[in-house]
Amino acid sequence: MKVAVAKYAVGAPDRFDAFAQRQSDLLRVAAAEGASIAVLPEYLALELGAGFEPDVRADLHASLAALQRHHADWLSLFGGLARDTGMTVVAGSFLLDTGGGRYRNRAYVFAPDGRHDWQDKLQLTGFEHKAGVIEGGDALKVFEAGGLRFGISICYDAEFPLPVRAQCEAGARLILVPSCTDTAAGATRVRVGCLARALENRCFVAQAVTAGEAAWSPALDVNTGEAALYAPMDVGLPDDGVLAVTKGKQAWAMAELDFEALEASRAVAQVANDRDWPGQGAPHIAHAHVVRL
Secondary structure, eight states: OOOEEEEEEOOOSSSHHHHHHHHHHHHHHHTTTTOSSEEOOTGGGGGGGGSSSSHHTTSSHHHHHHGGGGGHHHHHHHHHHHHHHTTEEOOEEEEEEEEEEEEEEEEEOOTTTTTEEEEOOOOOHHHHHHHEEEEOOOOOOOOOTEEEEEEEEEEEGGGGHHHHHHHTTTTTOOOEEEEEBSSSHHHHHHHHHHHHHHHHHEEEEEEEEEEEETOSSSSSEBOOOEEEOOOOSSSSSSSEEEEEEOOOOOOOEEEOOOOOHHHHGGOOOOOHHHHGGGGGHHHSSSSOOOOOO
């Protein structure tokens, strides 16, 4: 199965139609390359703020409220593109008004028949806490399509082992990570989190990123990082865990993921963090004893 993850250069579409055309062009490239799953980055919907009045797009709260006018069109757009391309599409994330002026950072996933579901971001970053209107999700999901189970872990969520572990214990063998980071340190944190999750769970992890600058946006102002697909570092798999990574202006990182080979690697594994996971909860090591010297 080929999976494609975007390094999405943030633009400034002046209307929804222009945004929609770019998504169509971008996803059709991935489909033409044989991708079955395509992942776009976190905060993708905030790019639509470029078409708002200057005083609205410069104000995060005002732009989030204005963004809601595009929600129905967003669902229609990506549902149609999933049908047209035959791919499963994770459409980055949309900041959705859930009532009372509160928003959830929601990653929608669209099946090739156009049906959709979502995973909300669970853990909030400092920026999201400071915004004062964004709240974390209250449900962790695993999706099943074409015999494959996969989870979505939005950016900061990928830095926490237990929710991803729960997804893998529910059968996920692929974790999709839409992300958006504005510093090299932030990009490193998410990359290291993705590598750690792949190692711990013997699963593939696919990370999409935003790129470039958007001075007009209080949230998408600076973007950095590379899109990549990761695997456990073990026999028959890349030594550094990297299956594919973008470079320069490359828009997609793509890799063929062999899930049968991944399962078979257990038999020849040098280490088996996924199998040995319960050992860290043994009573004699679950709590450290202080030894005074």
